[in-house]
Amino acid sequence: MRRIAVVGASAAGLSAAETLRREGYDGTITLVGEEPEPPYDRPPLSKQVLAAEWERDRLALRTSADLAALDLDLRLGVEATGLELVSRTVELGDGSEVPYDGLIIATGVRPRRLPGEGAHVLRTLDDALMLRERLSAGRRLVVVGAGFLGAEAAAVARRLGAEVTVLEPAAVPLAHAVGTEVGRMLAQVHVDRGVGLRCGVTVTEVTEDGVRLSGGEEIEADEVLVAIGSLPNTEWLEGSGLTVGDGLVCDQYCEAAKNVYAAGDVARWYNPLFSTSMRIEHRTNAAEQGMAAARNLLGAEGARKPFAPVPYFWSDQYDMKIQAYGFLRGHDEVAVVEGDLAQRRFVAGYRTGDRVSGALAVGMPPKAIRRWRQAIATGAAWHATVPTGVPAADV
Amino acid sequence: MKVELEADKCVASGQCVVAAMDVFDQDDDGIAILLTEQVGDDQIDDVKEAVAVCPAAAIRLVGA
Numbered sequence A: 001m002r003r004i005a006v007v008g009a010s011a012a013g014l015s016a017a018e019t020l021r022r023e024g025y026d027g028t029i030t031l032v033g034e035e036p037e038p039p040y041d042r043p044p045l046s047k048q049v050l051a052a053e054w055e056r057d058r059l060a061l062r063t064s065a066d067l068a069a070l071d072l073d074l075r076l077g078v079e080a081t082g083l084e085l086v087s088r089t090v091e092l093g094d095g096s097e098v099p100y101d102g103l104i105i106a107t108g109v110r111p112r113r114l115p116g117e118g119a120h121v122l123r124t125l126d127d128a129l130m131l132r133e134r135l136s137a138g139r140r141l142v143v144v145g146a147g148f149l150g151a152e153a154a155a156v157a158r159r160l161g162a163e164v165t166v167l168e169p170a171a172v173p174l175a176h177a178v179g180t181e182v183g184r185m186l187a188q189v190h191v192d193r194g195v196g197l198r199c200g201v202t203v204t205e206v207t208e209d210g211v212r213l214s215g216g217e218e219i220e221a222d223e224v225l226v227a228i229g230s231l232p233n234t235e236w237l238e239g240s241g242l243t244v245g246d247g248l249v250c251d252q253y254c255e256a257a258k259n260v261y262a263a264g265d266v267a268r269w270y271n272p273l274f275s276t277s278m279r280i281e282h283r284t285n286a287a288e289q290g291m292a293a294a295r296n297l298l299g300a301e302g303a304r305k306p307f308a309p310v311p312y313f314w315s316d317q318y319d320m321k322i323q324a325y326g327f328l329r330g331h332d333e334v335a336v337v338e339g340d341l342a343q344r345r346f347v348a349g350y351r352t353g354d355r356v357s358g359a360l361a362v363g364m365p366p367k368a369i370r371r372w373r374q375a376i377a378t379g380a381a382w383h384a385t386v387p388t389g390v391p392a393a394d395v
Numbered sequence B: 001m002k003v004e005l006e007a008d009k010c011v012a013s014g015q016c017v018v019a020a021m022d023v024f025d026q027d028d029d030g031i032a033i034l035l036t037e038q039v040g041d042d043q044i045d046d047v048k049e050a051v052a053v054c055p056a057a058a059i060r061l062v063g064a
């Protein structure tokens, strides 16, 4: 293999490119990225960047010296527009073509939007800088969507003194992901800080003065942030023959077709640890899957390894750090296994079938959490791990 | 080689400890601590792994 193309120049794509070099590959690596900036990090966008604590220079994923050492054919500010599997070429927006022997697709996701003009989304550095320009004490911000992204932005805006209203269609924010009790507790933290939270309302449209709800009611705002989830960037793969369905579909090796792999937010792969296909929008997964895809691309047929990680996610809101391990979605039961929800210091365990499938921790020391990560990694049986008599929080 | 840690970037994920237990630990808040700055030849691969998986790009390996 002498030519490898990596499409998407962010956490997953960079990790893949670095891993190729670490594994001793010395052929051409063409790294294609739509954004003009060298690879930068997204999690700080809704935290330190929005709070104006960090400037853009702190976001670079690697120093320019470290990047240069990778000896990349770096194509920034140009998007991939098409893929020809048979002739093995990636077509770029500037009309050029990148021939490859191996391909890694890491094009991530983009925010879902609502009808109407003028709302913010939060995905890129430009998005974050634009929103932060507009946030200040007394400004009225409406956040549509009470997921982790919306919650983080709401927390920063409150700290800056903005009047914040969060609108959420579900009855309890994040209930589908973390369970009702934990979701309620996480929401209460915002209410305690003066966020106006309205659940069970559907926003249909962004208007000139704010947003409109499905019943016709209008809510006024100076700024609107739409944080209602994301869509995988797979349009450029249309007609390529690859299977797309909420992400680029891959097997357990992260392979989508012969010598074509995917990694990061865009990839839907089969995770054998949970015996299910998943697509995960977590920062650590982007790096780990980039590594796995690169290694499997270089690996001989029998040397490839299934990608079977315990997903890990964190979120920072006010002075609260949330950490989650495993695959919480679709769980059958949640139980507080250490600490206390009311104290906001706890570990909640998640049961799926008869095993420990996930854990979510707030304010707990690392050693307390490590045990739970281990239980998930080994597929430990729920009844052998969770002490009997622990009250089930909810289903 | 020398390992550098920008502790104020650290997000307390603990990935570095999983990758290189002899080099990294975490304090009570989860923030990474260096157990050693000088990395021996036998540890370099593990530390490179830590650099690669750290979600905050807080770790660097420098020097010849």
Ligand SMILES: Cc1cc2nc3c(=O)[nH]c(=O)nc-3n(C[C@H](O)[C@H](O)[C@H](O)COP(=O)(O)OP(=O)(O)OC[C@H]3O[C@@H](n4cnc5c(N)ncnc54)[C@H](O)[C@@H]3O)c2cc1C
Pocket (backbone or CB within 6 Å): A007, A008, A009, A010, A011, A012, A013, A032, A033, A034, A035, A041, A042, A043, A044, A045, A046, A078, A079, A080, A081, A106, A107, A108, A109, A122, A123, A124, A149, A233, A236, A263, A264, A265, A266, A280, A281, A282, A283, A284, A286, A312, A313, A314, A315, A316
């Ligand atoms: C504001 C914010 C806060 C977050 N906070 C956290 C957090 O606290 N914890 C956590 O675990 N995760 C967090 N995440 C998620 C985490 O940042 C993502 O999981 C991670 O960035 C995914 O990396 P990626 O490389 O797969 O995709 P992306 O970062 O989306 O990168 C994909 C890149 O590909 C480019 N691209 C797209 N289409 C094309 C094309 N056709 N041609 C060329 N290039 C293309 C895009 O421009 C982009 O630069 C956050 C995300 C955001 C946006």
Ligand code: SF4
Pocket (backbone or CB within 6 Å): B009, B010, B011, B012, B013, B014, B015, B016, B017, B024, B026, B030, B031, B032, B053, B054, B055, B056, B057, B058, B059
């Ligand atoms: S991997 Fe990075 S972010 Fe996580 S604890 Fe270590 S230094 Fe901190």
